[in-house]
Amino acid sequence: MSRREKLKARPPAELVIDRLSHEGRGIARVDGKLVFVEGALPGETVLAQYTFTHKKYDEARTLEVRNPAADRVTPPCAHFSICGGCSLQHMAREAQIAFKQSVLAEQLLHFGGLVPAEWLPALVDETTAYRRKARLGVKYVIKKGELLVGFREKQSNFLADIRACEVLDARLGSRLMALRELITGLALRDRIPQIEVAAGDDEVALVFRHMDPLPDTDLQALVAFCAAEGWHLYLQPAGNDSVHRVHPAEGEDRLSYALPAFGLRLWFHPMDFTQVNAGINRRMLDLALELLDPQPGERVLDLFCGLGNFTLPLATRAGEVIGVEGVQAMADRGTENARRNGLTNVSFYAQDLTADFSGQPWARQGFDRLLIDPPRSGAEEVVKYLPKFGAKRIVYVSCNPATLARDAGLLKEAGYRLVKAGVMDMFTHTTHVVSIAVFEKTCAPWCGRVRTMTVGADSSAQ
Numbered sequence: 001m002s003r004r005e006k007l008k009a010r011p012p013a014e015l016v017i018d019r020l021s022h023e024g025r026g027i028a029r030v031d032g033k034l035v036f037v038e039g040a041l042p043g044e045t046v047l048a049q050y051t052f053t054h055k056k057y058d059e060a061r062t063l064e065v066r067n068p069a070a071d072r073v074t075p076p077c078a079h080f081s082i083c084g085g086c087s088l089q090h091m092a093r094e095a096q097i098a099f100k101q102s103v104l105a106e107q108l109l110h111f112g113g114l115v116p117a118e119w120l121p122a123l124v125d126e127t128t129a130y131r132r133k134a135r136l137g138v139k140y141v142i143k144k145g146e147l148l149v150g151f152r153e154k155q156s157n158f159l160a161d162i163r164a165c166e167v168l169d170a171r172l173g174s175r176l177m178a179l180r181e182l183i184t185g186l187a188l189r190d191r192i193p194q195i196e197v198a199a200g201d202d203e204v205a206l207v208f209r210h211m212d213p214l215p216d217t218d219l220q221a222l223v224a225f226c227a228a229e230g231w232h233l234y235l236q237p238a239g240n241d242s243v244h245r246v247h248p249a250e251g252e253d254r255l256s257y258a259l260p261a262f263g264l265r266l267w268f269h270p271m272d273f274t275q276v277n278a279g280i281n282r283r284m285l286d287l288a289l290e291l292l293d294p295q296p297g298e299r300v301l302d303l304f305c306g307l308g309n310f311t312l313p314l315a316t317r318a319g320e321v322i323g324v325e326g327v328q329a330m331a332d333r334g335t336e337n338a339r340r341n342g343l344t345n346v347s348f349y350a351q352d353l354t355a356d357f358s359g360q361p362w363a364r365q366g367f368d369r370l371l372i373d374p375p376r377s378g379a380e381e382v383v384k385y386l387p388k389f390g391a392k393r394i395v396y397v398s399c400n401p402a403t404l405a406r407d408a409g410l411l412k413e414a415g416y417r418l419v420k421a422g423v424m425d426m427f428t429h430t431t432h433v434v435s436i437a438v439f440e441k442t443c444a445p446w447c448g449r450v451r452t453m454t455v456g457a458d459s460s461a462q
Contacts, residue, residue: 024087024431041069071095077166085151086429111405120422125279129170132199140190147184186218198270200255205232205270262313294318298368308334315346323348354381358388378403387414394439
């Protein structure tokens with residue numbers, strides 16, 4: 001009998017849940033061994049089925065909740081029990097926020113040895129129909145003669161059998177069954193592994209990855225479907241560079257979103273990185289500019305700037321803004337957005353962000369304020385030379401509290417104090433923690449030095 005078969009034959013166990021893991025699973029302790037329990041909340045006693053055993057810990061899933069926690073709620077999605085797209089729908093919104101704040105606080109203290117002088121109120125917005133970007137898996141199950149579209153099952157590589165998605169933008173989440181029917185009718189239904197979905201304020205785009213050339217009948221069916229929905233259709237026969245629009249045949253291949261508080265509209269390609277939650281993004285921009293507080297005569301640096309999501313709003317407040325991105329295509333997109341919005345005090349540059357670029361001509365005057373929004377891996381290499389710029393205030397936007405905490409520790413060593421921090425609920429109903437932190441320059445020995453290009457020319461000025 002295999003290990004999996006033995007676990008299935010094992011009787012369910014009654015477990016008492018002490019706390020949550022960072023992945024949102026309940027934690028119980030049995031004979032000194034930790035058990036991570038899917039679907040359980042702190043304070044609950046649950047009947048659970050063991051699913052995996054390891055040397056140092058076990059895993060289980062909840063079958064029955066014997067005494068529900070006060071924070072337990074009915075999930076808004078009928079597929080929550082099987083779909084791995086969300087993991088916290090059974091937890092009240094307030095409890096989700098408290099959990100994310102606790103993760104951020106724990107990581108800051110553990111990795112950076114830091115506690116902010118002030119905790120910011122959490123940023124929240126809509127709890128459903130918020131997600132504007134996603135990758136949907138597609139799988140034709142030959143044995144069942146059925147095609148699935150959506151996300152993977154919890155703790156599994158199999159696609160979940162879902163009919164709708166409550167967290168996707170309503171224009172997309174309500175059309176999963178229509179997509180299933182569409183692809184089921186294609187000749188190459190078993191050669192389409194995924195669909196990238198992206199939505200702007202007024203436009204929706206689908207990017208179909210196909211492993212073999214599509215016959216004309218399949219192409220016509222995809223075009224007809226997207227035309228009827230009023231959506232853009234893109235095909236991806238190979239890597240990302242192969243993505244191309246086939247419908248509409250005319251016009252530019254861009255989606256867009258507005259930032260009314262700044263009088264801006266930003267355009268993007270469906271494969272570009274954009275924030276998934278439009279409501280939180282607007283609130284985040286308001287908060288970031290309030291915290292950074294750029295003044296009309298100041299120079300501001302925006303690192304990992306992407307297509308200008310922070311850069312362009314900053315340019316409506318500051319004297320000069322420099323946006324730096326590691327990918328040339330995104331720097332070009334930022335330049336395009338600046339031109340379309342009539343902003344002339346902002347420049348974008350493509351630069352290796354693992355290397356010291358403080359000696360570049362556009363960086364030699366230093367910066368008064370700095371904003372950084374790195375990927376999950378953080379900005380360890382960048383943070384090491386940020387003090388060269390002499391910025392008196394830094395706002396750090398993070399999608400990984402562990403790397404934020406690590407980088408915060410480096411900033412502390414460089415003479416910056418963590419003054420404020422808080423979470424932003426960008427991914428409601430998931431355990432993803434997006435946060436924002438503010439650092440201010442303290443009176444380190446080098447604070448009074450002139451902020452010009454002794455910066456890059458003399459490494460002793462660090």
